Amino acid sequence: MVTFAASVWIWESPPTDEVLERLVPRLAGWGFDAIELPVESVGDWAPRHAKDLLSASKIGATVCAVMPDDRDLSTDDAAIVASTQDYLRTCIDIAAEVGSSVVAGPIYAPVGKTWLLAGSEREEVLGRIATGLRPVARYAADHGVRVGVEPLNRYETSVINTLEQAAELVDRVDTVGIGIAADTFHMNIEERGVSRALELAAERLVHVQVAGNDRGTPGGDDFDWQGLAAGLRAISYEGVIAIESFTALNQTIARAASVWRPLAKQQDDIAVNGLPFLRQLLS
Amino acid sequence: MRFAYNTLVYGDEPAGDSIARLARFGYDGVEFVGEPGKFDVAEVRDLLAAHDIAASSICAIFTPARDLVSRDAAVRREAVDYIKWCVNLAAEIGAEAISTQVAACMKIRPEDERSIELDRAVEGLKEAGEAAGEMGIRLALEPWNRYETYLINRIEQSLEVVERVDLGSVGCMADLFHMAIEEVDIAAALRLPGDKLYHVHFADSDRAAPGHGHTDFRPSVEALLDMDYAGYVSFELLPASGDPFLMIGQAREFFDEYTEQAITYTKGIVAEVEQAR
Numbered sequence: 001m002v003t004f005a006a007s008v009w010i011w012e013s014p015p016t017d018e019v020l021e022r023l024v025p026r027l028a029g030w031g032f033d034a035i036e037l038p039v040e041s042v043g044d045w046a047p048r049h050a051k052d053l054l055s056a057s058k059i060g061a062t063v064c065a066v067m068p069d070d071r072d073l074s075t076d077d078a079a080i081v082a083s084t085q086d087y088l089r090t091c092i093d094i095a096a097e098v099g100s101s102v103v104a105g106p107i108y109a110p111v112g113k114t115w116l117l118a119g120s121e122r123e124e125v126l127g128r129i130a131t132g133l134r135p136v137a138r139y140a141a142d143h144g145v146r147v148g149v150e151p152l153n154r155y156e157t158s159v160i161n162t163l164e165q166a167a168e169l170v171d172r173v174d175t176v177g178i179g180i181a182a183d184t185f186h187m188n189i190e191e192r193g194v195s196r197a198l199e200l201a202a203e204r205l206v207h208v209q210v211a212g213n214d215r216g217t218p219g220g221d222d223f224d225w226q227g228l229a230a231g232l233r234a235i236s237y238e239g240v241i242a243i244e245s246f247t248a249l250n251q252t253i254a255r256a257a258s259v260w261r262p263l264a265k266q267q268d269d270i271a272v273n274g275l276p277f278l279r280q281l282l283s
Numbered sequence: 284m285r286f287a288y289n290t291l292v293y294g295d296e297p298a299g300d301s302i303a304r305l306a307r308f309g310y311d312g313v314e315f316v317g318e319p320g321k322f323d324v325a326e327v328r329d330l331l332a333a334h335d336i337a338a339s340s341i342c343a344i345f346t347p348a349r350d351l352v353s354r355d356a357a358v359r360r361e362a363v364d365y366i367k368w369c370v371n372l373a374a375e376i377g378a379e380a381i382s383t384q385v386a387a388c389m390k391i392r393p394e395d396e397r398s399i400e401l402d403r404a405v406e407g408l409k410e411a412g413e414a415a416g417e418m419g420i421r422l423a424l425e426p427w428n429r430y431e432t433y434l435i436n437r438i439e440q441s442l443e444v445v446e447r448v449d450l451g452s453v454g455c456m457a458d459l460f461h462m463a464i465e466e467v468d469i470a471a472a473l474r475l476p477g478d479k480l481y482h483v484h485f486a487d488s489d490r491a492a493p494g495h496g497h498t499d500f501r502p503s504v505e506a507l508l509d510m511d512y513a514g515y516v517s518f519e520l521l522p523a524s525g526d527p528f529l530m531i532g533q534a535r536e537f538f539d540e541y542t543e544q545a546i547t548y549t550k551g552i553v554a555e556v557e558q559a560r
Contacts, residue, residue: 114525155430155525189464190489190523192496214465221467224497258391258429260436 002232002282005034005062005242006271007209013246013253014040017049024050028057030272036209036242037098038064039091047097054098062207062240063095065105065147073132074109074125074159081132088136088147096143102239103140104148104181104207106157107133108169111256114158125159130172141177148181148207153189155258161190163197163205170204179206183244184223188213194224198231205237209244210278216263217270218243219277229281241278245270284507284553286546287312287339287517289484294532298322302330308543312339314517317369317381324375331376338378339515340423340482341369344388351385351407352400352434359407366411366422374418380482380514381415382456383408383422384432385444389526391433400434405447416452423456423482423514428464430525436465438472445479454481458519463488463498470502473510480512484519485549492520492541494548504549504556518545 006027008015015037027035037050054061071084084107091103108129117125133147140147149166151157160166166180180201184194191197198205210228212221219225246257247267254260264270288310290301298315305313313336315322331338349362369381385404393400408422415422424441435441441455455476459469466472473480485503487496507516520541522530 116524116529153430154523155428158525161523188488188497192489194497212467213463214467216467222463222469227497255391258433260391260429260433 001238002241003033003060004275004278005036005240006032006275007036007038007064007242007244009038009247009253010243010245010270011247011267013250014038014044017045020045020050020053024053024057024059027271028059031275032059032271034060034062034240034242036062036064036244037100038066039094040066042087042090047094051098061098061100062242063091063098063100063103065091065103065107067106067110069110069113072110072113073107073129074113076128085132085136089139092136092140092143092145092147095145101144102146102148102181102207104150104209106150106152106160107147108149109157109159111152111156114155117158126169126172129159130169133169133173133178134175137173137175137177139177141175146177146179146206148179150181150183150209151186151190152183153186161186163187163191163201167201167204180204181207181209183209184228185209185211185213185215185244188223194227195231195234198228198237199234202235205235205239207239207242208232208237209242210274211243211245214263215245215257215259218274225281232282241282243271243274243278284512285311285339285515286549287314287515288542288545289314289342289517289519291316291342292520292522292531292534292537296532298327299330302327302334302336304539304542306334306336308546310336310546312337312515312517314340314342314519315376315378317341317343317372319368324372327376338373338376339517340378340380340382341373342382342519343369343384345384345386347387347390350387350390352394352403354394359403363407363411367414370411370415370418370420373420378420380421380423382425382482382484384425384427384435386432386434388427388431391430393433397434401444404434404444408444408448408453409450412448412450412453416450420452421481422453424453425456425458425482425484426461426465427458428461431461436461438462438466438475442476442479445476454479456480456482456484458484458486459498459503460484460486460488460490460519470506473503473506477510480510480514482514483507483512483516485516485545486518486520489523490521492518492544492548493552494544500549500552501556504552508556516549520545
């Protein structure tokens with residue numbers, strides 16, 4: 001059975017204790033099973049406090065890693081790799097504390113870092129990322145968490161754009177603590193077929209993020225939702241389906257996600273109207 | 284329906300090779316890149332005549348030096364003059380339309396308030412549009428996806444500017460790759476400008492040849508037939524890199540393979556749609 005979450009980023013960035021105090025009960029009231037909690041900077045929100053809020057509202061959490069310019073496993077700068085690994089281990093600790101079984105995100109390179117990966121350089125970069133991820137994935141496995149490698153579209157990264165490329169990295173790391181996180185917004189741009197890509201990811205798939213093709217409300221848009229349903233059914237996916245969208249009102253997150261116009265009349269619509277659509281599609 | 288192919292993806296290939304390829308695969312028109320010095324006008328005219336194929340359109344290239352909404356008046360001047368140069372080029376080789384934008388490609392940071400920048404866009408397009416009108420050339424204002432511009436992402440935003448410009452020579456343009464990211468109903472967005480839709484780019488969801496990705500082209504073809512769309516459907520296909528210019532001329536499948544697939548696949552869809560009527 002799949003469960004349903006909504007990301008804090010639909011409304012706010014970064015999450016804070018005060019933001020979670022407002023959002024957690026609202027999401028629970030709308031019928032969500034979980035809230036998706038990005039870790040932009042460690043300390044933005046207190047995991048222990050979040051855990052109490054989640055218990056009080058009887059919902060769970062999923063945790064996302066965030067990759068700004070100074071977090072990078074594709075670089076040959078050992079200090080940056082080490083601090084990125086430290087950050088990811090902290091995300092795993094946070095996930096374990098709030099009861100999330102995944103830490104999902106583009107954990108290989110900074111979002112927006114794009115360059116032409118010619119022939120042998122791709123091989124070199126993937127090798128470096130796999131080496132950097134292996135101890136992190138082992139740490140995750142030891143804590144009952146899986147790290148989900150999220151492909152991003154061509155404008156946000158040149159390293160991993162498709163689930164097939166993510167699978168290649170996951171297979172290289174070859175540890176139970178690692179898997180794939182799929183995001184329908186990126187899949188819509190990069191995958192030749194939605195269902196086919198999910199079938200290829202198969203048991204590696206540990207997390208799914210969804211949004212309309214324009215990153216607005218799921219349902220009533222151009223994304224191949226039937227393809228998503230067929231693909232998830234074919235691989236018997238039983239994880240979380242998290243709605244991820246971004247508010248145009250917060251300049252930092254709007255610019256990070258290239259959101260130049262409101263994606264819904266009001267942000268609540270994305271969650272409130274998206275949930276029944278997804279339940280009907282996938283339950 | 285008339286078909287063209289944007290030669291942008293052929294990179295530095297000699298114009299004669301591009302024209303010969305498009306004629307060979309049954310294209311009606313050739314879309315040329317609007318860049319001074321890229322080809323010899325007299326030679327291209329002879330080649331087009333020799334291969335019995337038309338020039339469909341000019342793909343204008345907008346750089347930080349050619350930006351209609353820039354705060355810098357000299358940059359705005361350069362952009363208007365550049366479009367006028369494209370208009371002359373179009374007239375010389377017999378092209379009908381120019382794909383036009385108002386901000387530099389890949390610029391995602393505004394310089395001023397949106398309303399101020401849109402005022403500048405309208406002002407620049409009016410001047411360039413009047414020049415185009417005198418030559419019988421049409422400017423088609425193209426929305427780009429959120430990663431290539433912050434200003435005009437949707438057809439409705441293009442139409443708003445076009446209506447303010449209010450010239451017969453300035454209309455809207457639609458590109459199905461950008462629309463697959465920005466429009467929740469692609470066919471409805473195509474229908475929105477009505478007879479102000481002046482130019483169309485087709486590409487699949489991943490910007491490869493139609494048939495490669497997962498875009499359903501039937502509703503779009505139906506919309507264009509319903510509208511009696513008389514312009515070209517031009518295939519603008521580009522490799523999967525964040526900066527579309529990064530891999531131009533290197534990806535060989537965009538030469539013969541996709542050039543043939545694009546027109547064959549799309550003609551098949553048109554035949555299916557027409558047969559169902």
